[in-house]
Amino acid sequence: MMPTEGTKPIGRRVFLGTLGLGAAAIVAAPTVQKAWSGTLGELSQLDPTGVSGLLPNPGGFRYFSVAGHVDRADPATYRLTVGGLVDRPLELSLADLQAMRQTRVTREIVCTDGWSVEQVPVDGVRLSDLLDRAGVTGGAGAVRFTCFDGVYSESLTLEQARRPDVLVALQMEDKPISHNSGGPVRLYVAPMYFYKSAKWLSGIEVTEKVEPGYWEKTGWPVDAWLPGQEPGHA
Amino acid sequence: MPETRSGVIPRRESPYVARFTRAERAIHYATAALFLFCIAAAACLYVTPLAHLVGRRHLVATVHEWAGVLIPVPVLLGLASHAFRRDLHEINRFHDGDREWLRAGGSDRRRGRFAGKFNAGQKLYASWIAGAVLIMVVTGLLLWNRFSLTWIPRSGVLFIHDIGFYLLGFGVAGHISKAVGDPEARRGMRTGLVRRTWARETHGQWLG
Structure with a gap:
């Protein structure tokens, strides 16, 4: 073995230095990240090649899908069904939805993975309008959402579903x-983390009780309120 | 029984020397495999075109999380190996020769004469990546931890984890490209043996 005399523990210093840098970076990150995402967000507007999308933390939306492949829906043949505990089950085309009263909600979209997009205008039909049109029967307590990716599902309590900031979204x-x-039609649950806003929405079913959705079965909360959005929060 | 007259004919020096024991190689390949799974899954989660192609977020995220959190395990188990502990000691300590090696720079094709079992570049790389992997494990665990620990801003943690992905990617790509350029170094990691001539040229201080 080499003598330790006349040698320096540089390896340990590099190791600890790297750890220290990382810890400092976690503290400094929120500031640095804002600047970085902002710059990159602007750059990506000017970047027709899409290369900026390969850089870390590009800002804007990130693509999430739990299915391997999702077939595109043809806007001409797309149908949204509303069923379960309702008086009048519905089967609505995109044109039917567009003909209904449109509501705009503009909020910050926040993903549990840590990315967020500020002030995104989302337009669509209030879920409560759709539920009224179908006529919810007695004994109903929750709404279940299914998607044409064949895998994803979501759920809300009937009370949550009736909030004015919960949309069946047609535009972002x-x-x-x-x-x-998630087009042509997705859910938008503005007061909750973005996983509640199911993409590729194809079915709305009024149920008696909450049936946990895809991520909820893996342990994510059903009530995924964003900080400050909980009911009763001043 | 006739007397054996060993020593009359000088035994030829073997052309090979042992560089890595079985344990050291096992540590290397286990770490490499975990790394590969982890980084491939990461790319499928966050490089948008790949995410479009692969989807299956739950499955890919699970592979990524478990591969990532297990990366330090082979090294920790490896501490049971005497040879591996000696390697770590070597990597930690910088000698005068290491300074000479760094000062000589890449253009000096004979700078290997200054290097011990590991040259200064290998030592710096190993020390850096050990720290970087730990940061990735810690930030990764914070992200895995769903809603708890909200006093650490998630977006900042994700940002560090993202930057770390690219830095580690570059680092490992450099490591692999060095190996691609040196078949003898690869033989060392594959079989444990390297040519004595190669050892003398590239790690002159190693065999004494």
């Missing part, structure tokens, strides 16, 4: 919702 940022963003 003044454009029809793209396939990758």
Whole structure:
């Protein structure tokens, strides 16, 4: 073995230095990240190649899907069904939905994974309008959502579903919702973390009790209120 | 029985020397495999075109999380190996030769004469990546931890984890490209043996 005399423990210093840098970075991150995402967000507007999307933390939305592949829905043949504990089960086309009263909700969208997008205008039909149109029967207590990706599902209590900031969304940022963003129709539950806003929405079923959705079965909360959005919060 | 007359014919020095024991190689390959799973899954989660292609977020995230959190385990188990502990000691200590090696720079093709079992570049890389992996494990666990620990801003933790992904990616790519460029170094990690001539040239201080 080499003698330790006349040698320096540089390896340990590099190791500890790296750890220290990382700890400092966690503290400094919120500030640095805002600047970085802001710059990158602006750059990506000017970047037709999409290369900026490969850089870390590009800001904006990130693509999440729990299915391997999702077939595109043809806007002409798309149908949304409303069923379960209702008087009049519905089968609505995109045009039917567009003909209903449109509501705009503009909030910060926050994902549990840590990314967020500020002030996103979302337009669509209030879920409560749809429920009224179908006529919820007695004994109903919850709403279950299914998706044409064949895998995802979500749930809300009937009380949550009737909030004015819960939409069956048709537009985001003044454009029809793209396939990758869950179009043509997705749920938008503004007061909750974004996983509640099921993409590729195809079915709404009024049920007696909450049936946990896809992520909820893996342990994520059913009531995924954003900080400050809990009912009763001043 | 006739007397054996060993020593009359000088025994030829073996052309190979032992560089890595079985334990050291096992540590290397276990870590490499976990790393590969972890980084491939990470790419499928966060590089948008790959995310489009692969989807299956729950499955991919589970592979990523478990592979990632297990990365330090082979090294920790490896501490039972005497040879591995000696490697760590070597990596930690910088000698005058290491300074010479760094000062000589990449253009000096004979700078290997200054290096011990590991050259200064290998020592710096190993020390850095050990720290970087720990940061990734800690930030990764914070992200895995769902809603708790909200006093640490999630977005900041994700940002560090993201940056770390790219830095580690570059680091490991550099490590692999060095190995690709040196078949003898690869033989060392594959079989445990390297040519004595290679050892003398590239790790001159190692065999004494």
